[in-house]
Amino acid sequence: QVQVVESGGGLVQAGGSLSLSCTASTRAGTNWAMGWFRQAPGKEREFVAAISFTGTWKRYQDSMRGRFTISRDTDHKVVYLQMNSLQPDDTAVYYCAASQANSTPYRAHEFEFWGQGTQVTVDS
Numbered sequence: 001q002v003q004v005v006e007s008g009g010g011l012v013q014a015g016g017s018l019s020l021s022c023t024a025s026t027r028a029g030t031n032w033a034m035g036w037f038r039q040a041p042g043k044e045r046e047f048v049a050a051i052s053f054t055g056t057w058k059r060y061q062d063s064m065r066g067r068f069t070i071s072r073d074t075d076h077k078v079v080y081l082q083m084n085s086l087q088p089d090d091t092a093v094y095y096c097a098a099s100q101a102n103s104t105p106y107r108a109h110e111f112e113f114w115g116q117g118t119q120v121t122v123d124s
Contacts, residue, residue, distance in 0.1 A: 002026055002113040006096045009118030012086055018120060020081040022096030024113065033099045034079040035111055036070065038092035038120075048094070050106045051079060059106045086122045093117040 008020040026032050035050035049060045049070040058070055069082040079096065097111035105111055 002032075002098055004096050004098050004113050004115035006094065006115045006118040009094060009120045011121045011123060014087055014122055014124050016086055016122070017082070017084045018086065019083070020094055020096075020118060020120075022079045022081075022115060023077060024079075024096075024098040026098065026100070030100060031103075032076075033103055033105050034072065035097045035099070035105060036079075036081045037095045037097060037108060038090075039095070039117075040089075040092040043092075045095070045108060047106055047108070049081060050104070052103055057104050059104070083120070086120075088122045088124045090120065091122050092120060094120050 003025040006022050012018050031053040033052050036048040037045050038048050039045040047061050051058050051070045055072050067085045072079045095117045096115040098113045099105040099111045102110040
């Protein structure tokens with residue numbers, strides 16, 4: 001079983017920035033693409049960004065492109081989501097997900113393992 005753990009959520013003022021981190025306890029020698037999703041109160045979970053194992057492929061939700069940046073460290077073990085110019089509409093629980101079966105996943109069903117989520121609250 002792969003464990004996915006997010007960290008870095010919190011409270012920020014509108015216009016501010018936050019950086020989320022995610023680690024997945026994957027076996028050495030296996031390749032995992034990673035993604036971020038979010039779910040606001042009363043809304044469905046939505047795609048935020050995803051990155052391939054090598055980091056050469058990235059995909060963003062159109063509304064977040066230019067404000068959010070996904071990256072991963074050189075050991076491919078930690079994935080980051082840098083969020084800038086945050087607005088109250090960005091308030092949500094942010095989930096990290098891992099996919100071994102798909103090299104360029106961006107739909108929820110393409111990810112096999114999910115974290116518990118980390119709360120991001122943007123105060124106006």
